Amino acid sequence: MKILVITGSPHKTGTSALLAEQFIKGAAEAGHKVCRFDAAFKNVHPCIACERCHNTDKGCTFKDDMEELNPQLLEADAVIFVSPIYYYGMTAQIKAVIDRFYANDEALHGSKKSALLLTFADDTVESAEGSAASFKGMTNYLxxxxxxxxxxxxxxxxxxxxxxxxxxQAYELGETFG
Ligand SMILES: Cc1cc2nc3c(=O)[nH]c(=O)nc-3n(C[C@H](O)[C@H](O)[C@H](O)COP(=O)(O)O)c2cc1C
Incomplete structure (x- = not known):
């Protein structure tokens, strides 16, 4: 299985990076091919809803690091989102990537698996509820x-x-993925 892991933290050795590493370790050991895209270290412009991708055959207005990600995204059998919580949501860096899915919206529908790995400071899960709801809505839509x-x-x-x-838990999720 081809698994694409998209991370959202600007901390290279932070909490969510540890979850990403452990998930990838488990998945790689189980024989999956894993690609990783660290959104916080890439150049991805937020979607401006110009509709060029939908209304013309010229594709997205922005020629940035989504050109590296898009082929991996289209090919992936599974897409894993890993982010810390910033103000009750995923980071702006990973959200910018998700919004740019719009250019390939039709092609991205169906036949993929997905998972969400979140880290945050609060002791209750309240901080993560918005992101979990957003993830469930997105995966249901796609x-x-x-x-x-x-x-x-x-x-x-x-x-x-x-x-x-x-x-x-992240390691075991990777190890049993498929
Ligand atoms: C801008 C900002 C906003 C944050 N907002 C929340 C929040 O709403 N709820 C929470 O529990 N933690 C919040 N945190 C704490 C981070 O989620 C937490 O430190 C996390 O482990 C950072 O992950 P990382 O090391 O992978 O970057 C916030 C941190 C920052 C920098």
Whole structure:
């Protein structure tokens, strides 16, 4: 299975990076081919709803790092989203990537699996509820099968998440994916 992991944190060694690494480790060990796109270190312009992608055959207005991601996205059997929570949502960096799915909206419908891995400081899952609802709405719309959601609460910094079971959960999700 070809699995694309899209991350949203600007922390290369932060809490969500640890979940991404563990998921990828499990998936790679299970024999999957994994690609990773770190949105916070890429140049992805937010969608401006110009409709050029839908109304012409010229594609998206912006020629940026989505040109690297789009072939991987279209080919992927599964797309995994990994993000910290910023103000009760996923980061702007990963949301910019998701909004740019619009240029390939039709082709992206159906026959993919997906999962969501979130990290955040609060002890309750309230901070993650908006992102989980948004993810469920998006996957339902795109007709993608949801394979799992991990909400790693109480994880302000990488030292916190290392004391929890969440990295193991991410590893096992990768290992059993398919
Ligand atoms: C701008 C900003 C907004 C945040 N908003 C929330 C929030 O709404 N709820 C929460 O529990 N934690 C919030 N946090 C804490 C982060 O989600 C938390 O530190 C997370 O582990 C960072 O992940 P990372 O190390 O992968 O970047 C916020 C952090 C930042 C920098």
């Amino acid at each position: 007709e993608w099968e949801v394979a799992g959601i991990i909400s790693a609460r109480g994880c302000s910094a990488v030292e916190d998440i290392k004391k929890t079971d969440f990295p193991k």
